[in-house]
Amino acid sequence: MRVLQRVPLCFLTTLKVGGAARMVFVAERKEEVAAAALRAAALRLPLLPLGGGSNVLLPEWRGAVLLLRTRGMVWEDAGDTVLLHVAGGEPWDAVVARAVRKGLWGLENLSGIPGRAGAAPVQNISAYGAELAQVIAAVEAYDTKAHRWRRFTARECAFGYRDSMFKREQGRYLIAGITLRLRRTAAPNLAYRDLAHFPFRKPAARLTPDEVRRAVLEIRARKFPSPLQYGTAGSFFKNPVVTPCAAQKLARQFPGVPLHAQGKGMKVSLAWILEHVCALKGVWQGDVGLYEKHALVLVTREGATARAAIGFAKAVARIVREKTGLTIEPEVGIGARDGMRVCTEDFLPATKNVHGVS
Ligand SMILES: Cc1cc2nc3c(=O)[nH]c(=O)nc-3n(C[C@H](O)[C@H](O)[C@H](O)COP(=O)(O)OP(=O)(O)OC[C@H]3O[C@@H](n4cnc5c(N)ncnc54)[C@H](O)[C@@H]3O)c2cc1C
Structure with missing residues (x-):
């Protein structure tokens, strides 16, 4: 596990502001996630898990930061559906891009959201009428209180609007992996106003998940600034x-x-x-x-x-x-x-x- 000292938070967050983090652990393997938790506990430092830093505002952080950089995706055939097991450090949008390229439904409306897969359950990411809670099957996390690995069902995650049990118990769980249930059968969700008015060139029933993804990316490009601008x-x-x-x-x-x-x-x-x-x-x-x-x-x-x-x-x-x-x-x-x-x-x-x- 790599350990860095006094890292400016403006480099770790997309708001590009903040003081310094006293210590940063970089976990590239699952075992290193648990190792970071034990090390922080031994040093009596609060541990802040961070993915892409795209949903935090940190003036300063006297504890340690854990950057989750574990990678990997495993596809499991489950009849009408496909279970996709994703490591917490995978960039979220790369996961969406891979799924839609395979013609799988469920993630296309969540295209273009910055950050890493491990953070997605924390606020139950949502966009354009879809939310993660609709596709998540399980979450695997290290419990820093009990110091053991745990697996949560979607129900146990207690998802709400931009909310979950992980958000309410901030810092307790370090999410190392998520499992998503994706559909093979067409299921475009175009009810949200921006998508309902989008000038698709074919009827909804004939759209592919990739075409919905491209529409979402086009709509988002009009609404959010480029990270180069602000x-x-x-x-x-x-x-x-x-x-x-x-x-x-x-x-x-x-x-x-x-x-x-x-x-x-x-x-x-x-x-x-x-x-x-x-x-x-x-x-x-x-x-x-x-x-x-x-x-x-x-x-x-x-x-x-x-x-x-x-x-x-x-x-x-x-x-x-x-x-x-x-x-x-x-x-x-x-x-x-x-x-x-x-x-x-x-x-x-x-x-x-x-x-x-x-
Ligand atoms: C331009 C832009 C557009 C956005 N659009 C949307 C949108 O449409 N919908 C939406 O829902 N959000 C949106 N967001 C917010 C953000 O991208 C998401 O909330 C994303 O899931 C955060 O991921 P992250 O890896 O950057 O998390 P971070 O910012 O690093 O962390 C966010 C929170 O999750 C915790 N956390 C991070 N990783 C883990 C982990 N592995 N285990 C446990 N806790 C963890 C952190 O401690 C923190 O509390 C947008 C952000 C930006 C900058």
Whole structure:
């Protein structure tokens, strides 16, 4: 296992900001994942697993970082479906590309999401009407509390909207592998608005998974900045989920606000609120801003700091609450000195979402 000392976090995260990590372990084999956990425990250092660093904002990290770089994919025939076993360090989009090239269905709508496969279950990645929970069969992880390997079924992962048991117990589990169940039979999922309006050249029933993937990549290219242009972690905040009754009120107050069913509640388009109610799209404070083409995407440019990014995000959350009464929370994991605040309670102190789903 390679061990690096004092590594600047701006090189390990796509927001390109942050202080230094005291120590970084690089695990290229599964045994090294367990070895890193034991070494961190022996040194009494909290251990932060990182994949591509595309969903974190880390001002500093006094503990150790584990970079999961294990690789490998194994395909297993399971009748109508194919089980795909993927090592946690595989780049997620390479997994999607391989699956669609084989003509398998299930991952095509999740094309173009940065990061590594091991992080995908953490926030139950979702895009264009699909979520990982629909295709995941199992997760294999090292339990840093019990110091043993564990295998979780999809049910045990307790997936929710951009949420899972792994996110709620941040840092406890080091995900070394995931198993996906993919379909051989055509099943295009084009219900999401952007895909429903996409000018495909043939009827939905005749599309291949690769054609859906290319459409998703084209749509995404219009919405997200190139990593060469800005630092970003994609959507910075979660879309708030409110009760159906609160959603009706919001729709009356802000005609045109897009609402989508989400579990027992309704998911409110925060990008729309930021653009049309708060007029924050494309607004910058110093070197941190909201992307001019997609208001939910917080971006940084050279000179930005992690503290400035957090300060800016808090200011955005405050404005949203003042204008709409909605409390929003970051989707991105925000690092404290020795732990991650995933649903940062102190992000907006002592407030409740007045429209919230209980
Ligand atoms: C331009 C852009 C677009 C994006 N679009 C989407 C999108 O459409 N949908 C979506 O859901 N997300 C999106 N994201 C967010 C992000 O890409 C995903 O959440 C991705 O799964 C994060 O992967 P990562 O390897 O970079 O994770 P990291 O940022 O490295 O880590 C994220 C979290 O997972 C934990 N973690 C990482 N690896 C492991 C592991 N092996 N075991 C246990 N815990 C681990 C970390 O501790 C951290 O809490 C986007 C990000 C960007 C920059």
